[in-house]
Amino acid sequence: MSAGAPRGLQPVTEATHPLSAAQEAPSPASEGAAGRHIPSGDAEAALTNGTPIETSSPASASSLLNRLQLDDDLEVDTLDLYASTETRDLFVTVDDPKKHVSTMETYITYRVSTKTTRIEFDLPEYSLRRRYQDFDWLRMKLEDSQPTHLIPPLPEKFVMKGVVDRFSEEFVETRMKALDKFLKRVADHPVLSFNPHLNAFLTAKDLNKRQGLALLTKVGESVKQAAGGYKLRARPPEYSAMGEYLDTFNQKLGTMDRIAQRILKEQTEYLVELREYGSVYAGWSGSEDSLRRPLEGVAGCVSTCCGAMEDLSESMSQDLLPVLREYVLYIESMKTVLKKRDQSQAEYEGRLEAAVIRKQEDKTPVPLEVEKCQDRVECFNADLKADWERWQSNKRQDFKQLLTGMADKNIHYYEKCQSAWESLVSRLQEDQAENTNDTDCD
Amino acid sequence: MADGRRDPSDRTGGSEPAEDDLEDDGKATKAASALSGRLEVSIAETEKRNGKNAVNMQETFTVYLVETRPTEALAEGRNPAPDSLWRRYSEFEVLRSYLLVTYPAMVVSPLPEKRAEFVWHKLSADNMDPDFVERRRVGLENFLQRVTSHPVLSNDNILYRFLTEEHGWKEAVYETGFQDKADSRLRALSATFRVRNPDKRFVDMKHYSDELQSHTSQLLRARARVADRLYGVYKVHGNYGRVFSEWSVLEKQMGDGLQSAGHHMDAYAASIDDILEEAEHYGDQLKEYLFYAEALRAVCRKHELSQYELEVASQDLVSKKQQREELATGSVRTFSLKGMTSKLFGQEAPEQREARLHLLEEQISEGEEAVKERRAECQVHVYSAWGDVQRFRQQKDRDIREALIGYALMQINMCKKGVQMWSNTKECFLKM
Numbered sequence: 001m002s003a004g005a006p007r008g009l010q011p012v013t014e015a016t017h018p019l020s021a022a023q024e025a026p027s028p029a030s031e032g033a034a035g036r037h038i039p040s041g042d043a044e045a046a047l048t049n050g051t052p053i054e055t056s057s058p059a060s061a062s063s064l065l066n067r068l069q070l071d072d073d074l075e076v077d078t079l080d081l082y083a084s085t086e087t088r089d090l091f092v093t094v095d096d097p098k099k100h101v102s103t104m105e106t107y108i109t110y111r112v113s114t115k116t117t118r119i120e121f122d123l124p125e126y127s128l129r130r131r132y133q134d135f136d137w138l139r140m141k142l143e144d145s146q147p148t149h150l151i152p153p154l155p156e157k158f159v160m161k162g163v164v165d166r167f168s169e170e171f172v173e174t175r176m177k178a179l180d181k182f183l184k185r186v187a188d189h190p191v192l193s194f195n196p197h198l199n200a201f202l203t204a205k206d207l208n209k210r211q212g213l214a215l216l217t218k219v220g221e222s223v224k225q226a227a228g229g230y231k232l233r234a235r236p237p238e239y240s241a242m243g244e245y246l247d248t249f250n251q252k253l254g255t256m257d258r259i260a261q262r263i264l265k266e267q268t269e270y271l272v273e274l275r276e277y278g279s280v281y282a283g284w285s286g287s288e289d290s291l292r293r294p295l296e297g298v299a300g301c302v303s304t305c306c307g308a309m310e311d312l313s314e315s316m317s318q319d320l321l322p323v324l325r326e327y328v329l330y331i332e333s334m335k336t337v338l339k340k341r342d343q344s345q346a347e348y349e350g351r352l353e354a355a356v357i358r359k360q361e362d363k364t365p366v367p368l369e370v371e372k373c374q375d376r377v378e379c380f381n382a383d384l385k386a387d388w389e390r391w392q393s394n395k396r397q398d399f400k401q402l403l404t405g406m407a408d409k410n411i412h413y414y415e416k417c418q419s420a421w422e423s424l425v426s427r428l429q430e431d432q433a434e435n436t437n438d439t440d441c442d
Numbered sequence: 443m444a445d446g447r448r449d450p451s452d453r454t455g456g457s458e459p460a461e462d463d464l465e466d467d468g469k470a471t472k473a474a475s476a477l478s479g480r481l482e483v484s485i486a487e488t489e490k491r492n493g494k495n496a497v498n499m500q501e502t503f504t505v506y507l508v509e510t511r512p513t514e515a516l517a518e519g520r521n522p523a524p525d526s527l528w529r530r531y532s533e534f535e536v537l538r539s540y541l542l543v544t545y546p547a548m549v550v551s552p553l554p555e556k557r558a559e560f561v562w563h564k565l566s567a568d569n570m571d572p573d574f575v576e577r578r579r580v581g582l583e584n585f586l587q588r589v590t591s592h593p594v595l596s597n598d599n600i601l602y603r604f605l606t607e608e609h610g611w612k613e614a615v616y617e618t619g620f621q622d623k624a625d626s627r628l629r630a631l632s633a634t635f636r637v638r639n640p641d642k643r644f645v646d647m648k649h650y651s652d653e654l655q656s657h658t659s660q661l662l663r664a665r666a667r668v669a670d671r672l673y674g675v676y677k678v679h680g681n682y683g684r685v686f687s688e689w690s691v692l693e694k695q696m697g698d699g700l701q702s703a704g705h706h707m708d709a710y711a712a713s714i715d716d717i718l719e720e721a722e723h724y725g726d727q728l729k730e731y732l733f734y735a736e737a738l739r740a741v742c743r744k745h746e747l748s749q750y751e752l753e754v755a756s757q758d759l760v761s762k763k764q765q766r767e768e769l770a771t772g773s774v775r776t777f778s779l780k781g782m783t784s785k786l787f788g789q790e791a792p793e794q795r796e797a798r799l800h801l802l803e804e805q806i807s808e809g810e811e812a813v814k815e816r817r818a819e820c821q822v823h824v825y826s827a828w829g830d831v832q833r834f835r836q837q838k839d840r841d842i843r844e845a846l847i848g849y850a851l852m853q854i855n856m857c858k859k860g861v862q863m864w865s866n867t868k869e870c871f872l873k874m
Contacts, residue, residue, distance in 0.1 A: 245692060252689040259681045266678050270671035277664040284657035287650065290839045294846045301850065396696055400874045403703070407868035411861050418857035421850045428847050 091115045092187045092202065094180035097172045098129070107131050108172055110179060114202045120194070126203050132157070134207055135179055141197035142186065143336075148344075148383040149192060150337050150391060152185035153329030154178070174322055181326060185394075191383070235342060236381075242388060243338055250331045257324045260316065267313045271306060278302030293431065297424045304420040312413040316406065323402050327395070334391065341380050348373040477596035482511045483605060485583040486526065488575050504575050505530055506582055510605050527608035531556075534582055537604050540615050541595055542737075543624045546744040547827035548595060549834040551588035552733030554581025560662035560725060573719065577726055584730070593833070594826070627744075635750045641824065647831060648742035655735035658728050665725060669718050680711030699874035706867040713863065717856050724852065727845040731838060738834065741827050748823050752816040759809035766802045769795065 096111040109129040116124060135154055142151045155178035165171060186192045200207065278299050285295035351370045477483075487507040495501045509524035534553055541550045558574055568574065586605070589595045600618065603611045686704030690697040 248692055249689075252685055252692070255681070255685045259678060259685065262681075263675065263678050266671065266674040270668070270675050273664065273667045273671050277661075277668045280657065280661045280664050284661065287653040287657065288839075291842055294843050298846055298850070301853075396693075396874060399696065400871060403871040403874070404868050407864045407871055410864040411868070414857040414860035414864065418854055418861070421853045421857065425847055425850045425854065428843065428850070432843060432847070 088188065089117045090187045090193050092180075092183045094176055094183055097176050099167060106167070108167065108175075110176055112183065112202065120199055121203060123203075128203075128205065130201070130207075132175070132179070134201065135182065137207065138186075138197055138201045139182075142192060142195055145195060145197060146192060147340050148337075148380045149189070150384070150387040151192070151333055152182050152189075153326060153333050154182050155325075156329070174318070178322060178326060189390075235345070239338060239341065239384075243335070246331050246334055246338075250328060253324050253328050253331070257321065257328075260320050260324065264313055264317055267309060271309050271313070274302060274306050274309070278306065294428050297427060301417075301420045301424050305417045308413045308416040312409055315409050319405055319409075320402060323398060327398075330391070334388075337384060337387070341377075341384050344373075344380050345377050348377045477590040477602065480513055481590065481605065482513050483583075483586045483590050484509050484524075485579050485586070486524075488579050489528070490570065502570065503530055504570070504578075506579060508586065508605060525606060527606075529604070531578070531582070533604075533612070534585065536612070536615060537601065538585075539624060540600055540618065540620045541589065541598065542740065543620045543627060544598070544600075544618070545595060546627075547741060547823045548592070548830050549734065549737050549741055550595065551585055551592075552730060552737055553585055554578050554726065555729060555733070560659075560666050560729070561722070573722075577722060580723075581726060581730070594830070627747075630747055635747075637746050637749050638753055639749075641745065641749065643828065644742045644745045644824075648739060651735045651738040651742065654738070655732060658732040658735065662725060662728055662732065665721075665728075669721065673714055673718060676714035677711050679707055683708035683711065696874040699870045699872075703867050703870035706863060706870060710860075710863045710867070713859055717859070721849075721852060724845060724849045727841070727848075731842065734834070734838070738831070741831065745820075745823055745827055748816070748820045752813065752820045755809065755813045755816045759806065759813055762802060762806045762809055766799065766806060769799050769802065 091114070093113045094110045095113070097108050098110075100107050100109060109131045112126075112128055112130050114121070114126040132154075136157065139151055139154050142149075155175050186195075186198060192198065281295050281299035281302065285292045285299065288295060348370070351373050355367060355370050485506045486509045489505050489507070490502060491505055492500065492502050505528040507526050508529050509526045511522060511524045515522050531553075538550060538553055541548070554577070557569065589601060590605075595601065600611075600615050603614055607614075683704045683706075686700045686707060690700035690704065693700060
């Protein structure tokens with residue numbers, strides 16, 4: 001084996017992967033439950049062999065889908081591979097926050113509800129309460145046990161004391177939505193959703209956080225060990241491009257966040273002036289006789305517009321800003337995965353180099369562990385690419401929804417104002433016609 | 443370019459012969475129907491000119507082309523070329539102060555503002571700004587249409603000559619001596635005096651004019667601030683235009699949608715300029731009534747003045763009559779210095795007494811005449827002022843109602859534009 005590095009990189013693109021299979025041919029529905037691979041304790045196998053994802057019986061899944069997905073956008077987008085080829089059979093929701101006050105601490109728990117047809121679950125439905133640190137535990141476990149995958153981000157853990165009230169309705173609501181998003185993303189992921197930690201998180205009465213599945217942490221550790229000062233010999237350009245993309249996209253998100261904040265600020269100030277403006281009309285109406293009604297009418301319209309503007313600002317700050325934040329965090333997660341991939345490649349290159357030197361010295365064949373290492377890199381690359389595609393697709397869907405939502409909110413705002421003014425005009429014109437009739441009679 | 447043309451400031455006394463039927467006070471003799479019934483008045487054009495002012499300094503100013511057409515001809519379907527002449531803003535000012543002095547009982551419609559006030563910050567405050575000049579043209583035209591349709595003012599000869607005689611008008615208006623009257627009246631009005639028996643109607647009217655002024659000025663101020671903020675909201679959206687187009691470069695599938703959405707956001711941000719420019723018309727309508735409040739107050743104040751003059755004259759007459767009484771009966775009811783002196787220095791001669799009595803009699807009859815005159819004047823003022831105030835109120839109610847409807851229509855228009863632009867943007871997002 002003369003050229004180690006190219007050999008190591010070549011097969012990556014050819015490697016079959018559960019996700020690429022899923023893209024090409026949705027497995028026949030008739031396969032049913034019997035044909036499924038069930039991830040047992042053998043996590044390694046589950047990772048390398050892949051886990052088919054079209055698992056459930058279609059009838060139950062679709063009925064579940066219909067039952068739960070009514071509100072979601074059901075529009076089938078032919079461009080979107082993931083939305084159309086994956087059958088969902090695991091539905092999770094985070095809602096109903098509750099405050100718990102004990103002598104030691106005060107905290108919030110959220111209700112985590114699960115509905116599923118998967119046989120890894122003993123029951124079709126679960127409902128239990130979890131707090132933020134439980135989500136944090138889950139994410140850590142996922143990151144450790146599946147280092148090759150992009151783990152969706154959690155909302156920021158630390159909040160500046162004094163600046164944000166951790167128990168305010170607004171904060172809890174926003175965090176709840178972010179946790180819901182996180183859990184849904186994990187549950188929709190073809191690999192992560194089969195992670196036993198997720199299962200435990202969704203079903204176990206008490207999370208024994210220490211126990212964990214020791215076996216699963218192995219991969220994570222080996223990657224961690226490989227960290228070091230080794231410089232990558234040849235990082236494939238596609239990963240460099242990903243890194244660059246993430247950096248630039250991060251900048252754009254930052255700009256959008258600033259714009260959105262600025263608009264909110266301008267709208268708030270506009271609202272203050274508009275209220276004042278409306279009250280001037282109301283004040284004036286007091287010193288007029290026949291103009292009283294028109295002036296009061298304008299004051300009423302202005303106040304309707306104030307309400308509409310308030311709604312607009314509120315929905316913008318509730319919908320737009322959290323998604324922008326989530327994606328900033330998502331980029332962080334993505335960068336972490338990219339870094340891990342580089343480390344894993346670096347470990348392989350390092351070992352291969354050492355082996356090549358040794359081979360030149362004593363003619364021993366490339367040891368098994370180097371080949372294992374190469375497998376790992378290949379697997380990493382495949383997972384990463386699949387997750388990247390998936391992430392890109394999600395991102396497109398999310399922003400499409402977000403931005404059309406933004407347009408809709410603005411349209412709605414203008415329509416509300418318009419109808420208020422229109423009804424005023426027709427009222428005033430009626431009055432005017434009456435007045436002229438009156439004077440004619442005089 | 444304008445130097446070659448007729449320069450209004452450069453006019454010398456080449457005045458045309460004054461009309462024969464022109465009275466000293468400038469009031470037209472015949473009580474014909476409003477001038478607007480006979481003449482259609484408009485301001486068709488504006489022009490920038492350079493010229494020398496009174497102290498021989500170079501200045502730039504705007505002149506306005508006043509056009510008049512006989513309505514009779516228009517009604518007959520003919521469309522004759524209008525008579526036209528150029529006037530400066532300052533000439534309009536002279537005309538208005540002439541009308542104010544000559545018709546103290548009338549609510550004389552105000553001129554558009556001299557300098558732009560209550561405007562949102564983006565709007566130019568420059569008097570030569572084309573938008574400002576255009577708004578002033580509309581304002582001056584409105585002023586002319588108001589005075590020419592006024593039942594009393596429209597019959598004024600000086601007004602007629604303002605509209606129809608380019609030269610000689612200024613001389614004619616100064617010949618009326620309105621400026622002296624204006625000065626003395628101004629002095630009288632600015633003096634502090636208190637009416638003993640104020641007319642409740644005018645007290646209320648004065649109170650109302652204060653309120654009208656305060657409400658309209660508050661409204662104008664609030665409106666300017668709202669416009670400023672709205673401008674901000676729109677313009678900040680323009681940043682989306684930039685970030686979308688930068689972001690679109692990164693994306694494959696989303697690229698086109700983002701790019702064109704960005705263009706729509708740019709257009710959205712730009713649309714506010716026209717919206718606010720258009721809204722200035724509403725501001726001008728309100729401003730007219732802000733200045734009307736002043737005119738209304740002037741009528742009330744003049745009423746107070748004539749009432750006061752009547753009261754002073756009556757008071758004078760009463761005291762004169764009392765003196766006569768004292769002199770005739772020889773008794774002094776109240777202690778006075780005069781009583782003291784006559785007691786100290788002895789009784790005055792009968793002929794002296796007779797002469798003083800005679801003088802008093804004369805003064806009393808003069809006083810009675812004055813009181814009668816004042817009373818008549820006051821009554822005329824009350825009568826015609828009250829009539830014109832009622833006319834003004836009706837006009838105001840009608841105008842403000844129309845202005846409010848216009849404002850609402852403008853808001854509807856803005857909302858429609860907003861819906862349209864966001865719908866276009868949404869289309870682009872849906873393509874992503």
